[in-house]
Amino acid sequence: MLKSFFVALLGIPLVASSPSYESVGSVRSPPLTYNNSIILQRADPHIVKHTDGWYYFTASVPDYDQVILRRSQTIQGLEDADEVVVFQRKPSGVGAGFIWAPELHQIDGKWYIYVAVGDDDRWRIRPFVLEGTGDNPLEATWVEKGLITTNWDTFSLDATTFVANGVRYLVWAQNDPNWGDSNTALLIAPMASPWEVRLPAVAITYPDLPWERIGHNVNEGAYVIKRNGTIFLTYSASATDHNYCLGLLTASETADLMDPSSWAKSQQPVFASSAETSNWGPGHSSFTVSEDGLSDVFVYHGRSYRDIAGEPLYDPNRRTRVQKLYWRSDGTPDFGIPIPDGWTPIRLRSAADETLYVRHLQGSPAVAQRDPPALAETQFRVVTPGLSGDGTVSLESTNLPGRYLRRLGAQVVLAANDASIAADASFVQEAGLSSAEGVSFRIGSDYVQVEDGVLVVGAVAEGDEAAATFFAE
Numbered sequence: 001m002l003k004s005f006f007v008a009l010l011g012i013p014l015v016a017s018s019p020s021y022e023s024v025g026s027v028r029s030p031p032l033t034y035n036n037s038i039i040l041q042r043a044d045p046h047i048v049k050h051t052d053g054w055y056y057f058t059a060s061v062p063d064y065d066q067v068i069l070r071r072s073q074t075i076q077g078l079e080d081a082d083e084v085v086v087f088q089r090k091p092s093g094v095g096a097g098f099i100w101a102p103e104l105h106q107i108d109g110k111w112y113i114y115v116a117v118g119d120d121d122r123w124r125i126r127p128f129v130l131e132g133t134g135d136n137p138l139e140a141t142w143v144e145k146g147l148i149t150t151n152w153d154t155f156s157l158d159a160t161t162f163v164a165n166g167v168r169y170l171v172w173a174q175n176d177p178n179w180g181d182s183n184t185a186l187l188i189a190p191m192a193s194p195w196e197v198r199l200p201a202v203a204i205t206y207p208d209l210p211w212e213r214i215g216h217n218v219n220e221g222a223y224v225i226k227r228n229g230t231i232f233l234t235y236s237a238s239a240t241d242h243n244y245c246l247g248l249l250t251a252s253e254t255a256d257l258m259d260p261s262s263w264a265k266s267q268q269p270v271f272a273s274s275a276e277t278s279n280w281g282p283g284h285s286s287f288t289v290s291e292d293g294l295s296d297v298f299v300y301h302g303r304s305y306r307d308i309a310g311e312p313l314y315d316p317n318r319r320t321r322v323q324k325l326y327w328r329s330d331g332t333p334d335f336g337i338p339i340p341d342g343w344t345p346i347r348l349r350s351a352a353d354e355t356l357y358v359r360h361l362q363g364s365p366a367v368a369q370r371d372p373p374a375l376a377e378t379q380f381r382v383v384t385p386g387l388s389g390d391g392t393v394s395l396e397s398t399n400l401p402g403r404y405l406r407r408l409g410a411q412v413v414l415a416a417n418d419a420s421i422a423a424d425a426s427f428v429q430e431a432g433l434s435s436a437e438g439v440s441f442r443i444g445s446d447y448v449q450v451e452d453g454v455l456v457v458g459a460v461a462e463g464d465e466a467a468a469t470f471f472a473e
C-alpha cells in the first residue's frame with residue numbers, strides 16, 4: 001500500500017540506475033580509435049555498455065520486421081558479432097506492422113526493450129514493451145508487456161527512458177491531436193512501472209523551427225545524456241532523408257521536468273549533414289562509453305549519399321556510426337560534424353597552455369585557440385604511414401578531407417594533397433618533448449610548436465619543449 005502510494009506519487013523507486021545515462025567523458029580524454037562505419041544497414045542504433053562489460057546493440061533493420069540484438073566486448077566488434085532475433089513481426093494484430101527503433105534498457109534487474117510496432121495497419125505505430133529475464137539479453141526469456149498507454153491513441157514511437165533526480169521518465173514521439181501542425185512532438189511522463197507511464201504526459205518540444213519542418217514536421221528519436229546535474233536530450237528533426245538532423249533540449253536535473261518551460265531548446269540543429277564528409281541525414285543518436293571508460297561515445301546513423309529515389313524509409317543504407325562526444329569548457333556537449341569514414345580523428349591540445357587547441361584556418365596559418373568555435377576545424381586524422389611513407393604521419397583535416405597540415409615557410413597551413421606537398425606534410429611522430437604522455441611532430445630537425453597562439457615550425461629553444469608538445473584527445 002505504502003509502496004503503491006509512493007509509486008503513484010513519484011514513479012518507480014530506484015534500486016540502481018544504469019550508468020549509460022551519465023556522461024563519463026572528462027573534458028580531456030584520450031582519442032578514440034574506431035573505424036567508421038561500424039555496422040551497415042542498421043538505423044536508429046542503440047548501444048549499451050552493461051555492468052557485465054559487454055556492449056549490447058540493437059537497431060532498426062531495413063525490412064522493419066524484427067528486433068535484433070548483438071553483443072561484443074568492443075564497439076568495433078559489434079560489426080562482426082552474431083545477431084539474435086528476439087522479436088519477429090506477427091501475422092496479425094499488434095506487432096504485424098512496421099517494427100522501428102528498439103532500445104534496450106536494464107531496470108531493476110530485468111531487461112526491457114522499448115520498440116515501436118504497427119498492427120494490421122502497419123502505420124498504426126505505438127510504443128510496445130518486451131521484458132527479458134536473464135543476465136544476457138541475447139539469451140533472455142522475453143515476455144510481451146504490450147503497448148504503453150499514452151494521452152491519445154495516435155501515432156507514437158521512439159520511446160526512451162532515463163532517470164533524473166530519483167525518478168524514471170519515459171520520453172517518446174507522438175502526434176498531438178491538439179496541435180494541428182505536427183507529425184510528432186516529444187512527450188514526457190514519469191513511469192509507474194517499466195511498461196506504464198503516469199498520465200497526463202506533457203509535450204516538451206514541437207517541431208516549430210524551420211529545420212524541424214522539412215519534408216515532415218518531426219521531433220523524434222530522443223535520448224538523454226546527463227552531465228554534472230544537467231540533462232541533455234538529443235532528438236531528431238525533419239524527414240529521414242538528408243534533411244534529418246539533431247536538435248537539443250537542456251534542463252537542470254533538479255527542475256520540474258514535467259514543466260515544458262524547464263527545457264531550453266537549441267534554436268539551431270546541433271548536428272547535421274556534411275557534404276564535405278559525405279555524411280547525410282545524421283540522426284537518431286544514443287550515447288555510450290568507450291572501452292577505457294574515459295570518453296562519451298556518440299552513436300548515430302547516416303547515409304553516404306544525399307539523394308534517394310522514392311520514400312527515404314525504404315532506402316536501406318542508413319548505417320551505424322560512432323564518434324567522440326566532446327565537451328566544451330562551459331560543460332555543454334560539442335557534437336561537431338559527422339566525421340568522414342575511416343579512423344576517428346584526434347584533437348591536439350598544447351602542453352604549454354592546456355586550454356589551447358590546434359585549429360586550421362584553411363589556407364591561413366593554423367592557430368592554437370581557446371574554445372575554438374568549430375570543433376571539426378580542430379580535428380585531424382593521423383594518417384599512417386604519412387604522405388612521405390614509412391616512418392611518417394600526416395594530419396588530415398576532418399571537415400575538409402583530402403587536405404593536410406603542411407609546413408609553409410615557418411608556418412603551417414592546410415593544403416590539398418597534390419603530391420608536391422608530401423615532404424612538407426609528413427612528420428615524424430615522437431614522444432612529447434616535455435611529457436612522454438604527449439606527442440611531438442618533427443620535420444627534419446625542426447618541430448611543430450605553438451608561438452603566440454600560432455602554429456610554427458622551427459628549432460626548439462631550451463626550456464621551450466612544452467611549446468612543441470601536444471596531448472592528443
Ligand SMILES: *[C@@H]1O[C@H](CO)[C@@H](O)[C@H](O)[C@H]1NC(C)=O
Nearest residue numbers: 034035036037038341342343
Ligand atoms: C575500415 O573500414 C573500411 C570501411 O569503412 C574498410 O574498407 C577498411 O578495411 C577498414 N580498415 C580496417 C583496418 O579494418
Ligand SMILES: *[C@@H]1O[C@H](CO)[C@@H](O)[C@H](O)[C@H]1NC(C)=O
Nearest residue numbers: 027227228229230329330331
Ligand atoms: C558543475 O556545475 C557547477 C555549477 O552548476 C560548476 O560550478 C562546476 O564547475 C561544474 N563542474 C564541472 C566539472 O563542469
